[in-house]
Amino acid sequence: MALSKVWVFAETDENGSLTTLSKELLTKARDLGDTVEAFYAGDGNDIAESAGAFGATAVHATGPIEGQLLGAPVGAALAAAAEGVDLVLGGTSYDARDAFAVASVKLDKPVISNTTAIDLDGDAVVTTVPVFGGEKLVKTKFTAGGPMLCLVRPKSYEASESGGGAASVSSVDVPGDAPSATVLATHVEEREGPQLDSAPIVVSGGRGLGDPAKFEEYIEALGKKLGAATGATRAIVDAGWVPYNKQVGQTGKVVKPDVYIAAGISGATQHLVGMKGSKNIIAINKDPEAPIFSVADLGIVGDVHKVLPALIEALNAKG
Amino acid sequence: MALNVVVCVKQIPDPADPGALDADFTLKRDVKLILDESDSYGVEMALQLVDTAGGGEVTLVSMAPNGEVSGLRTALAMGAAKGVLVSDDALAGSGARETAKTLAAAIGKAGEYDLVISGVESSDGYTGVLPQMLAAQLGHPMVSFAKSVEVADGKVKVSRQTETGSQDVEAPTPCVVSVTAGVVEPRYPSFKGIMAAKSKPVDTLALGDLGIDGGNVGWAGAGQEITAVEDAPARQAGEIVEDDGEGFQKIVAKLEELKVI
Numbered sequence: 001m002a003l004s005k006v007w008v009f010a011e012t013d014e015n016g017s018l019t020t021l022s023k024e025l026l027t028k029a030r031d032l033g034d035t036v037e038a039f040y041a042g043d044g045n046d047i048a049e050s051a052g053a054f055g056a057t058a059v060h061a062t063g064p065i066e067g068q069l070l071g072a073p074v075g076a077a078l079a080a081a082a083e084g085v086d087l088v089l090g091g092t093s094y095d096a097r098d099a100f101a102v103a104s105v106k107l108d109k110p111v112i113s114n115t116t117a118i119d120l121d122g123d124a125v126v127t128t129v130p131v132f133g134g135e136k137l138v139k140t141k142f143t144a145g146g147p148m149l150c151l152v153r154p155k156s157y158e159a160s161e162s163g164g165g166a167a168s169v170s171s172v173d174v175p176g177d178a179p180s181a182t183v184l185a186t187h188v189e190e191r192e193g194p195q196l197d198s199a200p201i202v203v204s205g206g207r208g209l210g211d212p213a214k215f216e217e218y219i220e221a222l223g224k225k226l227g228a229a230t231g232a233t234r235a236i237v238d239a240g241w242v243p244y245n246k247q248v249g250q251t252g253k254v255v256k257p258d259v260y261i262a263a264g265i266s267g268a269t270q271h272l273v274g275m276k277g278s279k280n281i282i283a284i285n286k287d288p289e290a291p292i293f294s295v296a297d298l299g300i301v302g303d304v305h306k307v308l309p310a311l312i313e314a315l316n317a318k319g
Numbered sequence: 320m321a322l323n324v325v326v327c328v329k330q331i332p333d334p335a336d337p338g339a340l341d342a343d344f345t346l347k348r349d350v351k352l353i354l355d356e357s358d359s360y361g362v363e364m365a366l367q368l369v370d371t372a373g374g375g376e377v378t379l380v381s382m383a384p385n386g387e388v389s390g391l392r393t394a395l396a397m398g399a400a401k402g403v404l405v406s407d408d409a410l411a412g413s414g415a416r417e418t419a420k421t422l423a424a425a426i427g428k429a430g431e432y433d434l435v436i437s438g439v440e441s442s443d444g445y446t447g448v449l450p451q452m453l454a455a456q457l458g459h460p461m462v463s464f465a466k467s468v469e470v471a472d473g474k475v476k477v478s479r480q481t482e483t484g485s486q487d488v489e490a491p492t493p494c495v496v497s498v499t500a501g502v503v504e505p506r507y508p509s510f511k512g513i514m515a516a517k518s519k520p521v522d523t524l525a526l527g528d529l530g531i532d533g534g535n536v537g538w539a540g541a542g543q544e545i546t547a548v549e550d551a552p553a554r555q556a557g558e559i560v561e562d563d564g565e566g567f568q569k570i571v572a573k574l575e576e577l578k579v580i
């Protein structure tokens with residue numbers, strides 16, 4: 001039995017386009033609810049067409065939130081507007097986490113976070129949350145009625161268009177009394193080349209590379225050769241070798257490429273949850289006991305300083 | 320100027336040990352608990368801010384079963400002045416929202432404060448929503464994902480990590496700030512610090528002390544129920560080979576097989 005109304009907390013990227021994650025959620029929402037609508041912290045007209053194409057019939061929009069962090073005002077607006085909605089899906093993005101937490105307190109309803117699947121069991125909504133690096137799957141059921149608040153990890157579902165036309169747009173009130181934080185400036189980091197979330201091949205490096213120069217010399221070089229996006233573990237992001245936007249894992253990006261190459265990466269559970277959905281995993285590590293080998297389709301027990309230069313040379317020789 | 324900071328610290332089973340679940344499907348927590356590494360950054364950040372302010376103190380707040388204080392002692396040894404622990408059997412089964420309610424009430428008992436600091440997400444539950452819930456409970460402004468924090472003139476200035484870069488954010492105190500891991504280097508407790516920590520005060524409270532009804536927290540108040548735990552489908556075992564100098568050829572062959580070169 002389907003739910004009657006499902007909302008998706010829609011988000012846009014730095015170019016103003018609906019994010020892949022929002023499209024994935026709209027696609028799944030069509031399975032779950034008779035009516036699918038979007039909630040958007042911005043100008044609803046900007047996404048009426050794209051959200052409509054993925055199945056939303058309406059966009060409930062707050063209008064642009066300027067000069068303030070979104071969480072408090074948007075969470076309060078969501079709570080006030082979501083009456084009668086059975087289920088609200090959001091991504092595990094920064095803004096959605098902030099807003100859902102506030103809505104949770106206002107509505108006095110729980111949030112289930114890090115969900116990778118949502119199923120209906122009769123009229124109950126059952127979520128799947130991976131634990132222990134994805135070894136076990138915990139099934140959790142909402143028992144407090146709607147609106148049920150659920151945060152879903154990227155790439156849990158594949159996005160597909162519904163063929164729907166533009167959604168209608170209506171505006172929702174933003175309560176003026178939310179304690180707010182002022183945004184003084186926004187900095188966008190430049191992103192060039194293939195992107196982690198969409199590239200068919202990802203080459204990642206970890207602490208086993210030894211020093212930051214090797215990331216450039218091996219990982220970037222291999223990435224260029226294969227037309228791949230390059231990624232990293234938190235260990236080397238924290239160490240300042242590469243920027244945070246390259247981090248793969250629990251607190252970074254979730255990737256599901258056709259091929260994932262892990263070089264000098266131990267395979268900590270927090271890294272594995274971000275990449276174990278890859279179709280093919282190739283790992284290079286000098287320690288035969290490294291956990292990364294438990295998810296590898298091909299594992300080379302060896303020194304990255306030997307294997308990678310030889311690999312790059314062989315690929316160069318092939319032209 | 321004195322600055323008083325409350326730091327939320329979660330005490331968790333050592334993530335280096337194989338994780339285990341209890342019969343009710345919750346994480347087995349009746350083992351020795353340690354300070355969540357995610358929170359060691361918040362403790363360090365708070366100590367540095369108090370230091371810079373030239374006065375004030377760091378108070379820890381934690382919710383954990385069985386009167387557990389091992390993780391709190393670690394943070395006290397780093398330099399925090401005192402702790403408040405909430406421990407009550409009725410809290411078992413709490414979700415993030417119930418934990419936030421409980422911590423908010425405990426913070427109310429922690430004395431005057433300018434700032435509440437937490438981690439962005441814990442290492443075990445990692446819902447990443449508790450700090451924002453806490454701020455909403457307390458009615459304070461909230462800045463999440465802080466990479467750096469400064470306090471001056473009754474305001475915090477934060478450089479906040481975003482998906483596409485960063486933001487400069489400002490909020491009036493008192494407020495709640497969640498700090499990302501790795502932004503400061505947590506100090507190792509000194510021997511002196513460890514000895515001093517043994518006699519620092521930790522106030523242990525039960526729900527009754529906070530005026531919270533057991534029916535609103537724990538299993539009773541969670542509004543969610545774990546119905547099953549399943550093994551994830553295992554990946555098929557791959558081919559693992561020792562590099563004999565020709566290991567790279569295996570990779571080339573694999574990439575050819577997958578038609579990516």
Ligand SMILES: Cc1cc2nc3c(=O)[nH]c(=O)nc-3n(C[C@H](O)[C@H](O)[C@H](O)COP(=O)(O)OP(=O)(O)OC[C@H]3O[C@@H](n4cnc5c(N)ncnc54)[C@H](O)[C@@H]3O)c2cc1C
Nearest residue numbers: 206207208233234235249250251252264266268271286304
């Ligand atoms: C709350 C939380 C969230 C986290 N989120 C993330 C996350 O999103 N992403 C993430 O990646 N991590 C995350 N972590 C950190 C994670 O636990 C690990 O610490 C991290 O992934 C380890 O990175 P690493 O594999 O580069 O380093 P290490 O674990 O130090 O591994 C280095 C590996 O390199 C190998 N090696 C060394 N020298 C060589 C050589 N010459 N040739 C070949 N191999 C070599 C070693 O055998 C070792 O296996 C998180 C941790 C916490 C607590």
Ligand SMILES: Cc1cc2nc3c(=O)[nH]c(=O)nc-3n(C[C@H](O)[C@H](O)[C@H](O)COP(=O)(O)OP(=O)(O)OC[C@H]3O[C@@H](n4cnc5c(N)ncnc54)[C@H](O)[C@@H]3O)c2cc1C
Nearest residue numbers: 112113328382414415437438440441444445446447448449
């Ligand atoms: C695998 C797993 C999945 C879970 N999923 C959910 C879920 O989807 N929804 C849900 O409501 N609950 C969930 N829980 C329960 C939840 O983890 C606990 O209720 C927990 O007390 C609070 O959430 P968190 O650790 O996820 O907080 P996070 O938001 O991840 O933690 C951020 C910060 O809050 C502070 N903090 C968190 N807990 C405490 C504490 N006990 N004492 C002091 N400070 C603290 C710390 O500073 C921490 O760094 C889950 C638990 C597990 C083990």
